[in-house]
Amino acid sequence: KKAEKLFDLMEQFAGYGFNKSHSAAYAFLAYVTAYLKAHYPVDFMAALLTSETGNTPKVVKYINECREMSIRVLPPDVNASNYMFTPTRDSEGDAVRFGLGAVKNVGQGAVEAIIRAREEVGRFTSIFQFCEHADMSAINRRVIESLIKAGAMDGLGGTRPQLLLALDKAIESGVAAQRDKASGQGGLFGGLMESHPEPQLPKAPAETLKEKLSGEKEMLGFYVTGHPLDAYEEKIAELANFNSSTLEGLEKGADVAMCGVLTGIQRRRTKEGKPWALATIEDRHGTTEGLVFSTSFESLGPLLVEDQAVLIRGTALPEEDNPTKVSIKEIIALDNARVSLPSLISIKVYVGRNGIDRPAELLNLFSRKPGETQVRLRLENPRDFSVILDVPTKVRPDREFKAEIERICGPGMVDVLGG
Numbered sequence: 164k165k166a167e168k169l170f171d172l173m174e175q176f177a178g179y180g181f182n183k184s185h186s187a188a189y190a191f192l193a194y195v196t197a198y199l200k201a202h203y204p205v206d207f208m209a210a211l212l213t214s215e216t217g218n219t220p221k222v223v224k225y226i227n228e229c230r231e232m233s234i235r236v237l238p239p240d241v242n243a244s245n246y247m248f249t250p251t252r253d254s255e256g257d258a259v260r261f262g263l264g265a266v267k268n269v270g271q272g273a274v275e276a277i278i279r280a281r282e283e284v285g286r287f288t289s290i291f292q293f294c295e296h297a298d299m300s301a302i303n304r305r306v307i308e309s310l311i312k313a314g315a316m317d318g319l320g321g322t323r324p325q326l327l328l329a330l331d332k333a334i335e336s337g338v339a340a341q342r343d344k345a346s347g348q349g350g351l352f353g354g355l356m357e358s359h360p361e362p363q364l365p366k367a368p369a370e371t372l373k374e375k376l377s378g379e380k381e382m383l384g385f386y387v388t389g390h391p392l393d394a395y396e397e398k399i400a401e402l403a404n405f406n407s408s409t410l411e412g413l414e415k416g417a418d419v420a421m422c423g424v425l426t427g428i429q430r431r432r433t434k435e436g437k438p439w440a441l442a443t444i445e446d447r448h449g450t451t452e453g454l455v456f457s458t459s460f461e462s463l464g465p466l467l468v469e470d471q472a473v474l475i476r477g478t479a480l481p482e483e484d485n486p487t488k489v490s491i492k493e494i495i496a497l498d499n500a501r502v503s504l505p506s507l508i509s510i511k512v513y514v515g516r517n518g519i520d521r522p523a524e525l526l527n528l529f530s531r532k533p534g535e536t537q538v539r540l541r542l543e544n545p546r547d548f549s550v551i552l553d554v555p556t557k558v559r560p561d562r563e564f565k566a567e568i569e570r571i572c573g574p575g576m577v578d579v580l581g582g
Contacts, residue, residue, distance in 0.1 A: 205234055205250040205257045212248040216265055219384035223449050224408075226385070229259060238379075238387045239263050239315040241293065242286050246274045267382045268309040276301035290319050290326050291361045294337025304334055312378035314388060323378065324367035332362060377470070390447055391424050391472050392497075398422070401502040401561050402474050408448035410487035413479035419489050420476050422446060422497060428467050433457060440467055444475055444489070453491045454480065466494040474500045507580040508560050509539045512572055524571045526556075532567075534559025539580065 181189070200207045208229050215221040229236050235258040237243075237251065246264040250257065263274045280287075280297040287293045293316070294307070310316050311326045319326065376386050392399060399422045405413075406421055413419070423444035430440050437457035444451045453475060455463050466473075476493040512521050522542070529538065538554040558564060560577070568577050 204232055205259060208232070208234055209248045209250045209259045212259065213262065216247070216262070220449055222265075223385050227408075227448055234259060236387070237261060238317070239266055239310070239313055239383075240318055241277055241310060241315050242281065242318050244315065245278065246271055261383075261387065263310070263315060265383060266309050266313045266315060267384075268305050270306075273302045273306045287319055289361055290316065290321075290329055290333045290364075291336055293319060294333040295340045297337070299334065299338050299341055304330065307334070309382050313382035314375075314379055321364040322367060322370055323375065324370050325364040328365045328367050329362070336362075373470070391470070392422060392446060395422065395472060395497045397561065398474075398497055398500055398502055400563065402500060406446050406448045407444070407451040407487060410451060410479065410489070411481075412486070413481060415479060415481055417479040418476075419479055420474065421451070421489070422472070422474050423451070425467060425469060425471050425473055426450075428469055430464070430467075438464065440464065442467060442491075444473075452485055452488045453477070454488065455491050459492060463491065463494050466496075468496075472497040502561070504534065504536055504560060505579045506535075507537045507539065508558075509541055509578045509580050510568060510572065511541045511543065511576045511578075514542055514544050521571055525568075528564070528567050528571070529554065529556045529558050532559050532561070532564045533557065536560050 196207070208225065212222060212225050212229075215225065226236050235255065237253075237258050237260045239261040241263070243251065244260055244263045247262040248265070249260050249262065251260045252258070263269055263277065264271060276298040280293070284292065284296050287296075290307075307316075307330060308327065311323050311330070314323070316326055317323070321329070372389065373391065376389055376391060379385075379387050402420060403422045404418075404420050407423070410419065410421075421444065423446040425442050426445050427443040428440060429442070430438060432438055438460045439457045440455040440460060440463075442453045442455070444453045455467065474493075474495040474497055475489065475491055476495075477489045477491040480488045480490045482488055510525070512525065514521060522540075525540070534557055536558050538556065538558055540552045540554060542548075542550045542552060565577060
């Protein structure tokens with residue numbers, strides 16, 4: 164009996180148990196990392212991002228965590244970046260600088276060549292100077308093109324389209340200068356040639372925000388200087404109840420409304436030949452897999468447009484290997500999505516309590532949230548008076564507005580009177 168009892172205890176422990184040395188080592192590691200994150204957050208997040216270089220979902224997750232921690236993530240820069248993510252400080256404070264090694268097609272040898280040239284010249288001032296001083300045997304056209312699209316050469320003057328158009332001429336000039344230098348020929352006038360004016364950058368059509376962000380996404384795997392959803396922040400706050408990071412744990416069939424950019428659209432057919440589709444819904448927090456089943460494909464298929472910002476309504480479809488999958492029932496382009504707001508709201512305000520000047524705080528809120536909705540205040544002092552006052556200022560009663568009303572007046576103080 165003792166042997167059986169002992170075995171049962173061992174069997175239970177084997178389900179999930181650590182020996183003491185293992186537990187102590189992990190506890191110590193947890194303590195050290197927690198300490199570093201609390202006291203050296205910028206250095207910690209730079210190291211964490213470096214450890215996940217190449218794992219795009221994890222990098223996106225940790226970049227968003229940096230933003231939540233009020234840590235700026237600076238884009239890659241040939242004048243400032245090293246190979247890995249690095250902690251840095253500028254006029255605006257501490258930040259994490261993107262590593263050049265995170266740029267697609269840019270290897271360690273190319274980054275080392277850039278850093279050597281940077282140490283020689285101090286700072287690159289133009290694409291022509293960059294190509295003249297950086298070792299062009301270690302850096303080819305593809306590398307420089309990738310750096311331009313990623314935004315790593317934004318500090319060299321001109322726009323990204325201009326730099327791309329000037330690239331061939333800059334490489335040709337740089338290779339010739341390095342060949343002359345290697346052969347001991349400094350030109351007929353020697354060092355005087357260094358003061359010769361550089362060629363002007365060619366004219367190029369202005370780059371749209373969509374093109375700019377698309378280049379960053381192509382070279383880095385995600386957006387750095389902005390996001391296609393930035394223009395829709397107010398709509399997203401009103402229309403979405405989930406994002407890609409909050410879907411996990413939902414029961415199958417739970418209603419989901421989320422906003423994102425459609426990417427990686429794949430149109431397929433079932434064994435019976437019926438069409439269906441698979442798409443990635445990308446937001447600031449990561450990505451979610453969306454399915455359009457054959458029963459909905461006829462109506463939703465034409466709305467599956469690559470790189471379009473949309474509102475998705477559907478149901479949770481969690482699976483063991485993908486707990487955030489969504490079955491798409493409705494697709495609305497965010498440009499066409501409308502937020503339904505009431506024409507009239509009533510706010511109950513108790514005056515003279517706790518020394519808080521609620522009317523003054525409300526008027527300040529109204530000035531910060533202008534809109535098209537009429538406001539009616541019901542000012543009350545229990546057992547004394549009740550006054551109804553229509554406010555001339557119209558407001559936008561979105562989620563942020565309602566949260567502020569609850570903070571100022573308490574819960575349940577807003578009534579919708581006009582649809």
